[in-house]
Amino acid sequence: xxxxxxxxxxxxxxxxxxxxxxxxxxxxxxxxxxxxxxxxxxxxxxxxxxxxxxxxxxxxxxxxxxxxxxxxxxxxxxxxxxxxxxxxxxxxxxxxxxxxxxxxxxxxxxxxxxxxxxxxxxxxxxxxxxxxxxxxxxxxxxxxxxxxxxxxxxxxxxxxxxxxxxxxxxxxxxxxxxxxxxxxxxxxxxxxxxxxxxxxxxxxxxxxxxxxxxxxxxxxxxxxxxxxxxxxxxxxx
Ligand SMILES: Nc1ncnc2c1ncn2[C@@H]1O[C@H](COP(=O)(O)OP(=O)(O)OP(=O)(O)O)[C@@H](O)[C@H]1O
Ligand SMILES: [Mg+2]
Numbered sequence: 001x002x003x004x005x006x007x008x009x010x011x012x013x014x015x016x017x018x019x020x021x022x023x024x025x026x027x028x029x030x031x032x033x034x035x036x037x038x039x040x041x042x043x044x045x046x047x048x049x050x051x052x053x054x055x056x057x058x059x060x061x062x063x064x065x066x067x068x069x070x071x072x073x074x075x076x077x078x079x080x081x082x083x084x085x086x087x088x089x090x091x092x093x094x095x096x097x098x099x100x101x102x103x104x105x106x107x108x109x110x111x112x113x114x115x116x117x118x119x120x121x122x123x124x125x126x127x128x129x130x131x132x133x134x135x136x137x138x139x140x141x142x143x144x145x146x147x148x149x150x151x152x153x154x155x156x157x158x159x160x161x162x163x164x165x166x167x168x169x170x171x172x173x174x175x176x177x178x179x180x181x182x183x184x185x186x187x188x189x190x191x192x193x194x195x196x197x198x199x200x201x202x203x204x205x206x207x208x209x210x211x212x213x214x215x216x217x218x219x220x221x222x223x224x225x226x227x228x229x230x231x232x233x234x235x236x237x
Contacts, residue, residue: 001026001185002047002078002154007056009046015054016042018209024154025202029176029186031217033193034206040189041083043206044156048080049073060154075103079147083158083189086143089132093123093142096131100146112149120145120175137168144175154185162191173199197221 002024010016016039024030032040045051047058049070058066060076074080087096094113101109117124122138123145131139140160147155157176161169169192177199180186190196197203203220205213213226220226 001061002187003057003059004043004047005057005059007043007046007058008054009042009051009056010054011042011051016051016209017046020056020209020211022204022211022214023202024185024187026185027180027183028201029180029188029199030202030204031193031196031200032187032189032204032206033191033196033220034212038206039209040206041158042209044080044158044187044189047073047078047156071103074150077151077153078156079150079152079154080156081143081147081158081160083162087131087139087146090130092128092130093134094127096142096146097123097149100149103150109149112151116145116148119148135168136164137171140164140168140172141175144172144179148179152184154187155179156187158189159191160188194221 004020004022007017007020008015020043032043034040042051046053049068049072053067056066057064060078063076065073065076088099091099097113098109101112104112117127120141122141126134126138131142134142160176161172164172176186176188188196188200197217197220200217203213203215203217204211205220205226213220213223
């Protein structure tokens with residue numbers, strides 16, 4: 001569904017990604033793991049048209065989307081939940097949801113909000129509350145509802161449970177699985193590698209801006225060297 005070929009990209013002249021090749025299959029969950037600073041966020045930001053592409057090609061459903069601006073990528077059917085600051089704290093939940101519909105008409109946005117909140121009880125309950133007053137888990141639910149407003153075919157999650165309590169993290173993960181079961185293709189960056197790999201179909205391991213493994217998540221979990229190297233980095237940090 002999403003194909004990345006020979007991608008070299010970065011920020012200005014600072015290259016972060018080196019000859020990255022990757023494949024996201026329709027209806028599946030791909031987990032991206034790798035140490036801090038290895039380029040995981042940069043990879044999905046590049047898909048969203050937020051970095052500088054020097055060479056290579058990104059295709060979504062066979063259309064070339066390389067270098068398209070963020071709102072055009074969004075319009076094609078990809079939603080993105082950034083690692084930080086994915087809701088506006090000083091706005092209400094409802095106002096955040098309205099903003100999420102920026103590629104739709106006001107009427108369509110309102111219709112989509114009323115449909116979407118049926119699947120997110122917490123979001124429905126706190127519609128008039130400012131996001132700044134919500135817990136981290138609740139805010140993440142709002143961010144997910146925002147991503148759903150535009151009926152995406154694929155959602156890119158950048159460490160959605162990183163700062164959450166185990167209980168809130170479980171609920172968010174459960175919701176991600178639920179969305180996937182309904183046909184949404186998921187790309188998930190996660191630091192808690194083991195857990196994220198257990199729910200994934202496929203995995204991508206990044207090290208220093210390069211892809212060092214792509215294949216089934218099960219095989220990466222079982223891989224004697226890669227697993228150890230990666231978990232070694234984790235336990236040392
Ligand atoms: N906006 C930016 N401008 C310049 N350099 C950046 C920018 N964002 C990230 N970088 C650099 O790009 C490299 C990769 O960062 P990136 O955020 O993609 O890593 P990551 O794998 O997501 O790390 P983490 O696990 O800490 O989130 C790092 O060296 C980082 O300092
Ligand atoms: Mg990151």
